[in-house]
Amino acid sequence: xxxxxxxxxxxxxxxxxxxxxxxxxxxxxxxxxxxxxxxxxxxxxxxxxxxxxxxxxxxxxxxxxxxxxxxxxxxxxxxxxxxxxxxxxxxxxxxxxxxxxxxxxxxxxxxxxx
Amino acid sequence: xxxxxxxxxxxxxxxxxxxxxxxxxxxxxxxxxxxxxxxxxxxxxxxxxxxxxxxxxxxxxxxxxxxxxxxxxxxxxxxxxxxxxxxxxxxxxxxxxxxxxxxxxxxxxxxxxxx
Numbered sequence: 001x002x003x004x005x006x007x008x009x010x011x012x013x014x015x016x017x018x019x020x021x022x023x024x025x026x027x028x029x030x031x032x033x034x035x036x037x038x039x040x041x042x043x044x045x046x047x048x049x050x051x052x053x054x055x056x057x058x059x060x061x062x063x064x065x066x067x068x069x070x071x072x073x074x075x076x077x078x079x080x081x082x083x084x085x086x087x088x089x090x091x092x093x094x095x096x097x098x099x100x101x102x103x104x105x106x107x108x109x110x111x112x113x114x
Numbered sequence: 115x116x117x118x119x120x121x122x123x124x125x126x127x128x129x130x131x132x133x134x135x136x137x138x139x140x141x142x143x144x145x146x147x148x149x150x151x152x153x154x155x156x157x158x159x160x161x162x163x164x165x166x167x168x169x170x171x172x173x174x175x176x177x178x179x180x181x182x183x184x185x186x187x188x189x190x191x192x193x194x195x196x197x198x199x200x201x202x203x204x205x206x207x208x209x210x211x212x213x214x215x216x217x218x219x220x221x222x223x224x225x226x227x228x229x
């Protein structure tokens with residue numbers, strides 16, 4: 001089945017700087033890669049996603065890139081703000097299981113320092 | 115639209131006791147998921163329902179965990195008896211369809227502490 005690795009586990013940046021979180025996946029059949037933001041005491045919230053037929057997707061300050069050959073995808077946050085501080089999870093759909101469940105990475109705790 | 119509702123928000127029980135969690139998905143969402151999130155880890159799927167049928171329960175510890183989704187709407191997840199290692203946040207999520215091609219919507223979760 002699918003396995004997703006995520007790095008780094010923690011990331012501190014100065015307000016206004018950029019942040020990059022990287023994930024790798026193992027199953028080349030995976031074709032959908034969502035990113036979730038989880039704030040303290042809340043459930044994960046979908047912030048952006050990308051499908052395997054696209055190499056890059058951008059939504060305001062957030063962008064995701066996908067390299068299918070290398071089986072890795074990244075989240076880029078520009079002009080970081082204190083409210084971006086949260087735990088971010090990448091995920092990939094596990095098509096091998098036949099049920100398309102998501103396999104999540106272990107999370108990155110992002111701290112934006114004012 | 116209203117989000118995914120879960121209750122209770124917090125629960126503390128002693129080991130070997132039983133506990134139940136409730137989830138009400140977004141109206142019209144046919145697919146419902148229960149995930150377990152241990153502190154410091156990503157969510158892990160326990161069970162997936164399509165309407166009121168089980169699609170995937172391969173990672174559900176069936177000797178102690180059970181779940182049902184009556185009438186294809188609300189769902190309950192039960193643990194009996196609980197172990198210390200069951201301490202986690204239990205997240206319910208729903209989606210419009212079963213192929214995972216669109217992001218889930220998660221509830222706020224139930225934080226379970228087993229002492």
